[in-house]
Structures are given as structure tokens and as C-alpha cells.
Amino acid sequence: MDPLIASAPPSPAAGAAAPGSRRLWLGYAGICALTWGLFVLAGTEFQRGPWKVWEALLQATMTLWAPALMGAAVYPWMRRVSRRSRPAWLLGLMHAGAAVLFAGVWLLLDYALARALFGSEHADALLAQYILWRAIWGLIVYAALATGFGAVFSARRARALAVAAAQAESALARAELSAISGKLNPHFLFNTLNSLIALTRKDARAAEQALLRFAGMLRYVLDSKRSATDRVDLQQELDFVRDYLALEALRLGPRLQVSWALDEAVLQDEVPPLTLQPLVENCIVHGLAPRVQGGTIRISAQRDALNGGLNLCVQDDGEGCDPARLDAERPGRSGIGLGALRRRFALDYDGRARLRVHTQPGAGFRVDLWIPQAT
Incomplete structure (x- = not known):
């Protein structure tokens, strides 16, 4: 980080970071809730009866709890990645490794929960049944999260540059007015x-x-x-x-x-x-x-x-x-x-x-x- 920037007093834009973060996480929670609701609707659309509804609720929760929690970890990762520019090939390798890690952790969390609730045999059977689809969906979900958080950081960076440009233009105007006056x-x-x-x-x-x-x-x-x-x-x-x-x-x-x-x-x-x-x-x-x-x-x-x-x-x-x-x-x-x-x-x-x-x-x-x- 530029030492001049690090030592500068906080700007008004910095004070808006906390409300902006709250809005971000409220939006993230809303997206998670919407995805969960759509998953429930997809599971009950052709299956009538209260038992089927509760089954769909349980299946949606068991499927989505892990990626919803892991998405919070993608945020600091993308903040770290966005701090400085890197070659495209290096950035691609970093995201590929992170996507594989995301999918692997999702599988491990699902397996651990299934084993804790239903035993090792049931967990092994589920892992064998869903390992391929969980891996594919892990890559897709990571790509969506990385894209979304990356867009947030890009917007913040653009806004900060616009504020800095406006402040510089204002300082130039004040200097010109002082010279004129x-x-x-x-x-x-x-x-x-x-x-x-x-x-x-x-x-x-x-x-x-x-x-x-x-x-x-x-x-x-x-x-x-x-x-x-x-x-x-x-x-x-x-x-x-x-x-x-x-x-x-x-x-x-x-x-x-x-x-x-x-x-x-x-x-x-x-x-x-x-x-x-x-x-x-x-x-x-x-x-x-x-x-x-x-x-x-x-x-x-x-x-x-x-x-x-x-x-x-x-x-x-x-x-x-x-x-x-x-x-x-x-x-x-x-x-x-x-x-x-x-x-x-x-x-x-x-x-x-x-x-x-x-x-x-x-x-x-x-x-x-x-x-x-x-x-």
C-alpha cells in the first residue's frame, strides 16, 4: 500500500464503508434465502402433501447450508485477490485452485453432516451418489460468488477513484481561485x-x-x-x-x-x-x-x-x-x-x-x- 494513502486521514467515503458492508451482507443473505426458497419450490412442485413439503425443506437446507456459509469466506479471498493486478494466467490458476478447494470443502462438510446424522454407511452412499454433481456445482457456485464479490470490489474501486478525481478537481479549482483572487x-x-x-x-x-x-x-x-x-x-x-x-x-x-x-x-x-x-x-x-x-x-x-x-x-x-x-x-x-x-x-x-x-x-x-x- 502507498504510504501516503496509508497515512492519510480517513475520508468521508471511508465512513460509508460500514453501511456499504451491511448492505452487501443483507443482499447476500437475501440471495441465499431466495435460492433456498426456489430450491424448495422445485422440490415440491410435483409432489403434493405436507410430508413432501417438509422433505423438500430438509433437502434444500441440507444441500445449501454449506455453500451459503462458505460464501462468506470467498469475500475476504476476493478482497485479497483484488488488491493488486496480476497476470491473467496467474489469476486463472488462483481461481481454479480456489474453485477446486471450494468444491472439496463442500463435499467434506456434506459428508461430515450426513455421517453425524445418519451414520457412516449412509454418508458413504450419499458421497458415492453425489460426488460428481457436488463437484460440478461447487465449481459453478464458486464462479458465481467470485464474480459477484469481484464486481463489488470493482465498483468500490471505481467509486474511490471517482471520489479521488473529484477531490483533485476541487483542489485544483480552489488553487485556481486562490491565484485569481x-x-x-x-x-x-x-x-x-x-x-x-x-x-x-x-x-x-x-x-x-x-x-x-x-x-x-x-x-x-x-x-x-x-x-x-x-x-x-x-x-x-x-x-x-x-x-x-x-x-x-x-x-x-x-x-x-x-x-x-x-x-x-x-x-x-x-x-x-x-x-x-x-x-x-x-x-x-x-x-x-x-x-x-x-x-x-x-x-x-x-x-x-x-x-x-x-x-x-x-x-x-x-x-x-x-x-x-x-x-x-x-x-x-x-x-x-x-x-x-x-x-x-x-x-x-x-x-x-x-x-x-x-x-x-x-x-x-x-x-x-x-x-x-x-x-
Whole structure:
């Protein structure tokens, strides 16, 4: 066994092993009871009278008690065989030997019971009469038991592999979300530091306020208690965006205009951290900064009257772009954050969150988000 697997803590699937085993043995007992009942019916179908019924009951019990008990021993044997793969020829030899042993033990148990109940002469006569058929049926019954238990172990192994694959996919999704959630564009950091250096020479008090905003932004991004699947209040995200815009205004000045349309009823709604900032950054980098006259960014947050979700919108009045360039896998207007945000929404909220982009050349750029909220 892999030592990593052996030392791993028990998974939820391991806790289900006991109920699964109980179901297995209940099913096995049910199959044994059904076989016994069919055997009784076969023995009494053409023989009427209460004595014949009791005779059929006794014959069915005498015939089937041994293989029913021995079937329980086939289970650990098949578990041992199924633990690792073996060459087909070796597996065939192992099953052939086990089948012969199964048939032989069945004969010995039948002989021992008959001798204990009826004496040695009667037991010898029965053995001579049934030895061939008991041997054949022993091979058949072993094959049925081995096939059934082997199918159980194969199903369990497939289920365990599926659970492991799902856990690995979930871990990968969490890692991707963590990578997406912890980003600030290096160009923004470089430009902000340059703006702060320039500001310290002109207005020390304003530089101090800007540094406090910058420190607050870094604290928001680097919060060690926040994971990718955690949520923040929309108000916190908006405060972060305001600090970001204030720092960008040091560089852009009056070329950057911001319009807010916020419903106070949604300010406590929960959103993933760094949801709006990448969109606002896109507006600045691609929509406003390249234009001499700058432009306006509009940010809105409203309650969805139909389903109670949160509607967010970030748009600019820049040049816009061809929608064909919005493929997240290609560079272009989608650039900073939008492709990552699409990937995040595909992984988060079980894929229920929505992101829609509206743009045309000369018509600006708008991103609409819909984020479900807990009732």
C-alpha cells in the first residue's frame, strides 16, 4: 500500500464503508434465502402433501447450508485477490485452485453432516451418489460468488477513484481561485509608486493620505484569513475600488471621472473579493488612459427584483472594441482581469453566477455581473 494513502486521514467515503458492508451482507443473505426458497419450490412442485413439503425443506437446507456459509469466506479471498493486478494466467490458476478447494470443502462438510446424522454407511452412499454433481456445482457456485464479490470490489474501486478525481478537481479549482483572487496588476503598483514619489515632493499631506489608501488596498489583498471561496461585503469591495480609483486619479487627474449608482439595500450582499477592481482596471487601462480627453466610469449595484440576486455593472465611455476580441485566451481588450473573472465564475457558485460583456467599436465597454445571494 502507498504510504501516503496509508497515512492519510480517513475520508468521508471511508465512513460509508460500514453501511456499504451491511448492505452487501443483507443482499447476500437475501440471495441465499431466495435460492433456498426456489430450491424448495422445485422440490415440491410435483409432489403434493405436507410430508413432501417438509422433505423438500430438509433437502434444500441440507444441500445449501454449506455453500451459503462458505460464501462468506470467498469475500475476504476476493478482497485479497483484488488488491493488486496480476497476470491473467496467474489469476486463472488462483481461481481454479480456489474453485477446486471450494468444491472439496463442500463435499467434506456434506459428508461430515450426513455421517453425524445418519451414520457412516449412509454418508458413504450419499458421497458415492453425489460426488460428481457436488463437484460440478461447487465449481459453478464458486464462479458465481467470485464474480459477484469481484464486481463489488470493482465498483468500490471505481467509486474511490471517482471520489479521488473529484477531490483533485476541487483542489485544483480552489488553487485556481486562490491565484485569481490574489492579483493586483504590477503596472498599477509601478505607476502608483511613481505617483506617490512625485506627490511627496509637492504635497506631503496628500502623499500621506495616498499611502494610507495604498496600505489599505494591500491589506485587503493580502488578508491571510481570506481564502478564494470566502466572501466579503459589497461595501468592503466598493471601499477597495474607491481607494484604487483615488490612487489612479493621482496619475490621470481630471481625465478620470467616476459615476456611482448604488442601492443601499445591497451594500451588505456578499461577493468574492476582487470582483469589481479588475473590471474597473480594464476600463482605465483600455478605455480611458489611451484617450487624451479621458472618460467616465460608471459603477452600479442593484437588487434583482426577479430572483433576489445582486446585479453589478461596470462600464466606460471609451472606444470599445470588436466583441470577437473578447476571447479570454487571446490578448486584447479583455486583457486584465476579465478572462480570470470568467474563469472564476465558471469555478465558483457552482457555475450559477453570470458575466456578460457588451461592447462595440466606439460604443464603450460594459460588463454586467449577476451574483446569487443566500436567502
